[in-house]
Amino acid sequence: MDCPQCSTPDVIEIDQTLPDGQQVRFFSCHHCEEKWWTQGDKEVDLSQILEMVREHKA
Ligand SMILES: [Zn+2]
Secondary structure, three states, X not given: OOOOOOXXXXXXXXXXXXXXXXXXXXXXXXOOOOEEEEEOOEEEOHHHXXXXXXXXXX
């Protein structure tokens, strides 16, 4: 995937499993330091990730 901010293909991808078992993928751009997550083929924002984590802990 290319960075949505600066279009460089130089991004890190890390698969992560949330505490409730949902699979998300974390991306980080080397060039502009943009960070984002996807779940399946759709983008999710950090607040949604935190919400999922918080719901699981509650
Ligand atoms: Zn970038």
